[in-house]
Amino acid sequence: MVGTGELLDVLLAGGRRADRLTHVRHLPARAGTQADWPTWADGDLVRGYRALGVDRPWTHQVSAADAAWSGRHTVLATSTGSGKSLAFWLPALSRVRAAAARSTLDPGRIESLTRRATTLYLCPTKALAADQLVALDRLLVASGTTDTRIATCDGDTSLEERRWVQEYADVVLTNPDFLHFALLPQHRRWARLLGSLQFVVLDECHAFRGVFGAHVGLVLRRLRRLAESYGATPTFLLASATTSDPAVSAARLIGVDPSVVQAVTDDASPAGRKTFVLWQPPELPGVAYPSSDDDPWTTDLPLPDLARAPGSLAPPAPDDVWGDSSPTPGTAPTAQPGLVVGREGSGPLGTGERVVSEPADRPRRTATAEIADLLADLTIAGARTLAFTRSRRGAESVAASTRGHLEEVDPSLGRRVSAYRGGYLPEERRALEHAIRTGALLSLATTNALELGVDISGLDAVLIAGWPGTRVSLWQQAGRAGRAGSDGLVALVAREDPLDTFLVHHPEAIFDTPVEATVFDTTNPYVLAPHLCAAAAELPLRFEELDRFGPRTFELLGELVDRGALRRRPSGWYWTRNEAASRLTDLRGSGGDPVRVVESVTGRLLGTVDAASADSTVHTGAVYVHQGATFVVDELRLEDGVALVTRRDVDYGTWARYATSTEIRSVDAQVPWGPVTWGFGAVDVTTQVTGYQRKRIPDLQILGNETLDLPARTLRTTAVWWTAPPSVLEAAGVDAETTPGALHAAEHASIGLLPLLATCDRWDLGGLSTALHVDTGTATVFVHDGYPGGAGFAERGFTLGATWLRATRDAIASCRCVSGCPACVQSPKCGNANNPLEKAAAVRLLDAVLAHAPA
Template identity: 80%
Template sequence: MVRTGDLLDALLAGGRRADRMTHVRHLPAREGTRAPWPAWADPDVVRGYRTIGVAEPWEHQATAADAAWSGRHTVLSTSTGSGKSLAFWLPALTAARGAVAAGTLDPGRIETVSRRAGTLYLCPTKALAAGQHTALDQVLAAAGVRDVRVATCDGDTSLDERRWVQEYADLVLTNPDFLHFALLPQHRRWARLLGSLRYVVVDECHAFRGVFGAHVGLVLRRLRRIARSYGASPVFLLASATTSDPAASAARLIGVEPDEVTAVTVDASPAGRKTFVLWQPPLLPGADVPWTDLLPDEDPWATPVPPPSSATRPDAPGLPAPDDAWVVADPAFPAAPLTPPATSVPPTPSTPVGDATGRADDPAHPTSGPRGTGERVVTDPHDGPRRTATAEVADLLTDLVVVGARSLAFTRSRRAAESVASATRDHLRDVDPDLADTVSAYRGGYLPEERRALERAIRSGDLRALATTNALELGIDISGLDAVLVAGWPGTRVSLWQQAGRAGRAGADGLVALVAREDPLDTFLVHHPEAIFDAPVEATVFDTTNPYVLAPHLCAAAAELPLRSEELDMFGPSTLDLLTELVERGALRRRPSGWYWTHAEPATRLTDLRGSGGDPVRVVESVTGRLLGTVDAASADATVHDGAVYVHQGATYVVDELHLDDGVALVTRRDVDYGTWARWVTSTEIVSVDTEVAWGPVTWGFGAVDVTTQVLGYQRKRIPDLQVLGSTDLDLPARTLRTTAVWWTAPASVLETAGVAEEDAPGALHAAEHASIGLLPLLATCDRWDLGGLSTALHADTGHATVFVHDAYPGGAGFAEHGFRVGPVWLRATRDAIAACPCPSGCPACVQSPKCGNANNPLDKAAAVRLLDAVLAHAPTDDDPHATEQHPTQP
């Protein structure tokens, strides 16, 4: 292990890079607390754990294992690397041994003589299941146990292997997708396992959020129902990163009451001292003059947003109502407020802002906004183009490797992972050519055997560093790492702490650095450490009663076994009404004995758990026919189009042909000094106006929309200076998502009333769009990633400036519809959240978004508040119920 002080010195380059570190936080070490092995634990299994170095379990492991063994649904919510897997494998392996398990089964039934307790393990990714299988094999081999049969079974498993698993396996490791598409529809083939099911393990359950979480929750309800039909009532064991109220989230996921779930949240494992650094890359050479010097000296609308005089949060009078980029998207779990930073003050009417020099007349606070904005910001007053986060991380990773550190560098994209790995290897060749071979990339799209080899290499130390996407964020067991670099805000604090938890595992000290991308959100965060370290993590939000999600699962459940009236409660209070509607539409048939699926096609095809949009595109080398990897169908047009440069483990390939119908991209190995960047356009077209509401000149609408994206061409840019070498047009089909949206218009008269000039309208509308997307999860049970949006100063279908918020799923998911129903409440909350936020010019708590495709530009916080005030002036009030005219409309 390398000392943390040496690692930090390597980042700072002996002080030469000290000005890039905006904040350092030292998180104290924690002593571990052991507990004795439970008396019920199988002695051979205990011996196996002792042989691999686990003398005694940590206290939280023993507590959770005891709860599970006693038959309580249990969720263990502790930090990354705290050993959550032992807590569920100890009771599962003990039950599978048979001798102890036989005493817990019904002795009155003859079949219990040969029936052994089974366990079904579910996790979000195949890689995690493979890692758990390896760990289990290690324990069983150390224990000398040969009578427990463990198997991984997923979509890649052959039919012969699948039959063996059905007939013999005691512990089956898989994922919710396999459960939905294969196991539950063919449950009779799995009768042996389902009838003996003692435990269901749901690992990394915090990953099941939003619509995906709702789908998984309904799959688990279907599993409970089918297992019950075979006489089993399994205990659910859930493992999660630290989340807000894990007992409530776990109960909602498996479909029970919160008081039926035991939550273990006190982490008793040791933790080393962790040094957490916030980092901003330097200005590019020649960028000393601020770009804002080109703006006019006077800005007639440079008016500050005064702090509100009243509360906008009912739970905390006087405090701002932040958006879900910072706090839990659930009003039941309010988060701590954002404390205004000491380095800036919110402007007030008495604070002179935006004078002709672009500087506030306040010597105590010399930092101010760019000339012409009339706003004050905390970033460098001479801000300008900065070095990219990927280039900066490559330098930092190089220095960490040179000093002997074992590191991970998390990036936001597959391209960035390959870029960081390639640049790091190039830097290392100038220092020590042998070191270049100790760095690699790791990302989705690699073949399974490649990923397993990389995981083994980083564990063993053969590799010193991996540049990776969030594919390594979940619980793949990689211990002994010294440092983690995070290139860009990962979107949530849960993800950030998951990634940071990879550093200093097994009680060792560690170093973490969050490197800001050239994005206002990232810039804000590295200058506001309280937004990272002093705010609670997000809750896991999803809604299994959403009819758009529930309906196809009711069809799938009826196809598995006819639905009975006494079973409806497990699916929610509105199930009977939804079944009646499905019968009226001809999807199901009602009989005295229940509801039946009578169609020839599988009911499971009605839904896609992950909304992936189709089968992945295979990347194949033309000359050899070798499969290099895969690309998600949704991103294939932009990444493996004709002429695209595809990077795989540092080797560059050029795409010869993309065959969309066959799902194949043919590539040729070629060394090139450039990369390719796709150009695309996105549009939103109103297909049908199902309902429309008039607020005076403002129109609220809800209906079906087509969100269309089309790749038009690409640019070739030289690496590393990104000079444009040329452009090429492409003839690719448009991709259209038919979904539902809510929208509101702002005619010219409303913009004029708001004092929003034509050139300011895009920033005002864009800021209002971001804030409304951030606030909708407070009113509709969804996740920010379940929504999309568009704002435009003139929309062809409405004829006015328009803001759209749409569901990010085919056919809609009910969120936009709910937003339409609560329009006045939603828009007032949006306005108040922006105005109440103590930041002067926009931040992640109000108008910046972690998922903005336009790099959070343009955004105009002050103009957004004025615009929303003008729109809300026409909103209906409680004492004027006839102020709103609502009527269904046809397109």
């Protein structure tokens, strides 16, 4: 184990990199507080835990386990590595063993033939379920217990194995997707499990957020409804990262009143001293900004893996006319403090503020390049390290670059670094997890696939390439360093993004601000309607059950009857069609079954890509990277769900180009600011991948443009928009030539700053700007949610419009560049290659709009 002081010296490189350090925060160590084992706990299990090194549990584990044993819904919200699994497995397995013992006391008597208690364990990923199975097997072996039957069951489980689980398993480990698509629609085959259900465990429940969280919440309402029909009223046990209002979030997820949920939040586990540094890569003197993000890898979708099993989340839908968009499920809005953005003594030409002395724009080194250097140095020092990146391509790039650096020092070191991401085959991911646990690998460059509770402990350091979207995610990733009470080092390395730049210079917004609540909306009609159909197909919906699904349920059922999806009878609402109602919705918004990436010559399956992101990532001619090897896509067959690729070494990457239109479908709210109009409502965003560019790596010189013929995709969502009529443009000194660039720059910056007001990520949002929009009749800027039906982010922007726009204006004006850069107005996901952009005109335009804002 390398000391954190030594590791910080490694990062600083003997002082040569000291200018990149913007802040250091030392988080003190914490002593653990233990308690006695509960008197009700099964003796064999206690002996098993002791054999594994747990002599006595922490007090928070006992508090949560006691509450669960007493039948109270319980949420345990404590830090990474605090032993949350013991708190739910101790009562669940003790109940299973007690019921099993009762059924075998006197096998000759009919009254002894009681049902064995069952437990259902749900988690966001297959990897986490597999990890829990290994841990449970280890516990049962240590306990000498042979009468408890535990199994995983998911979409990869064979029919024969599934039948065994249905008939015999006491504990079933699965995910919400399997519940939705298989278990609930076929509930009669699972009657034994449902009728004996004592506990439902929801692990890493903070991952069930945003639209994905709303889907999971409705799946759980359907589960409770069916369990009750078989005579069971299970107790829910939830394990979460530290979040705001965990009882409220847990209650909303399972569909009960918060008063019946016990929250345990006092973390009594020991924690080592943690050194947390904020880091900004250096400027590159004498280098001009390219027309798009200068990182050849991070322009890929940062598709979070925490909600896929395996795989990732939703696709991009970047906006044209001058716009950008990339929907991935996120969280719902919560106001955040600390919105004063800006630094003294800087500003773009033409704004009336003091202009910086730099004669030309000077880009900073990319976060991925910086992370690769730091990871190489830490690996040479012998530190076990995770480097979290924002995208799949980022993980591959960091791993490849790090190996290149290491092989110059010692060829054997390069083999001790690898990438880890969604889309790998399950056996590849298991092998990588085993290798980092055992020390065969020293370092992994990973997406947030390893943010969740897969048991990888004993790490010395964590590097985070860019703000991960929420403080909850940040602390989950940081918690991987120094687990089990040891010291650890964490470094957050800023990307060139307005929010990242702000945060590394405002540490109070990270360290002195509470974590967000996990928020979602189960009443979103786009989410609720298909679940009502699925519930009616499982068992006819009765009037007295409607409150379970929310206040709009009755009205929505009427619409479904009018459309012919449901039929109303005196006994309830019935599903009318032959096809499976569960197929009406995809919990993770992936747009269908994953597209398989197959090597043409050998037929080898390399991995998978979400169907809806296939257009932009594995289109014909695209470069696909897998464990450092590059492949070129020969053909994308959307109808077959296959992308055929050929292994080829190339010196370029590919970037998709988009054409997008936004149409206002309804105006739900509107506020006049004098001549300026703020609107909020439903919009249709239609996006089509029209082609792609080949750019040489690493200098991003454009090598060619190619066209594609792919289908258009339409997203019905919600948007906020503001108009800039001719009088406002004239007051801002923005003429017809600079209007498109001013609007485009304001749009990009506002998307980058909205996460300060709504607990979301830039990639949860999309936007569009145009000098003349057909629905408003004037210049308009749109920002929309990247989810069907909306997720609340745009609505939050509408509510806090003036605050949001002032933060946007200050972020642009305070940036040190002259004409615009990725830290202010350039976007890493712009469908128009960040052209046109007019930074100075954008500041003048925002000043003119804000002059009409209410006090």
